[in-house]
Amino acid sequence: MNQKTGIEAWKREAEAPFAGWDFKRLTETGRMQEAPLSWNYPSMVQRHMNGVSSMLDMGTGGGELLAALKPHPARTVATEGYPPNVGVARANLEPLSIQVIEADGEDVLPFEDHSFELIINRHESYCPEELLRLLAPGGTFVTQQVGGQDNLELNRLLGAPIPPDYLHWKLSFATEQLRKAGFSILLEKEEMTFTRFYDVGAIVYYLKAIEWQIRDFSVERYADALLELQKRMEPLGYVDIPNHRFVIVAKSPANTRNQQAAFCR
Secondary structure (H helix, E strand, O other): OHHHHHHHHHHHHOOOOOOOOHHHHHHHOOOOOEEEOOOOOHHHHHHOOOOEEEEEEEEEOOOHHHHHHHOOOOOOEEEEOOOHHHHHHHHHHHHOOOOOOEEOOOOOOOOOOOOOOEEEEEEEOOOOHHHHHEEEEEEEEEEEEEEOOOOHHHHHHOOHHHHHHHHOOOOOHHHHHHHOOOOOOEEEEEEEEOOOOOOOOHHHHHHHOOOOOOOOOOOOHHHHHHHHHHHHHHOOEEEEEEEEEEEEEEEEOOOOOOOOOOOOO
């Protein structure tokens, strides 16, 4: 592939549609593979759903994962703060009688105190005080989070600025926040794994989806760096990009006073 052909192909990847939180374009063709973690978030959530009558899924994306977590508690609600995903989530979840509220994870959410026995959260922001307000006494919070060291190798390889906003975000920081809010921690794990990309076009598609990683990313702006990355990948046929993940299961106090809603911003 010559340079001009490569750049044109990468532009097509950047323009390819992306909806919800669905990377099938890459995963079903084997162009991107994530190394497994020592835990499985969906299985973990499924165990905590047993016997629960009310659940909130924060940051449901396109609702793909929540739709698969059956049977749902009698009252199951989801939030999603990214406007392009809200319609996708409603199309996936409303036929299952799951209401989707457009709201960001750090907002004060439009629910009464102690509304949910279980709150789940995969890769969404949250406010510990707001979680405590929403959870029933003795309720459970299950979250998998993307740590602040995630995907930074992409920035380094392309000569892009390192986003400073989340470098502090790691397991010890998150558990300390939850403990200060009054939670007890039942489980905590943190790991560095990797995502393997087999072509530069897959990286372009991925970066357009996770637009916060390199905020000024475009094929035109990073063409030279992408061409250098292609040369780097040619000997092995792939590049591994480190991922940073942690998981927490926390429980609210058995006796909780009404909490004042609070913003975490």
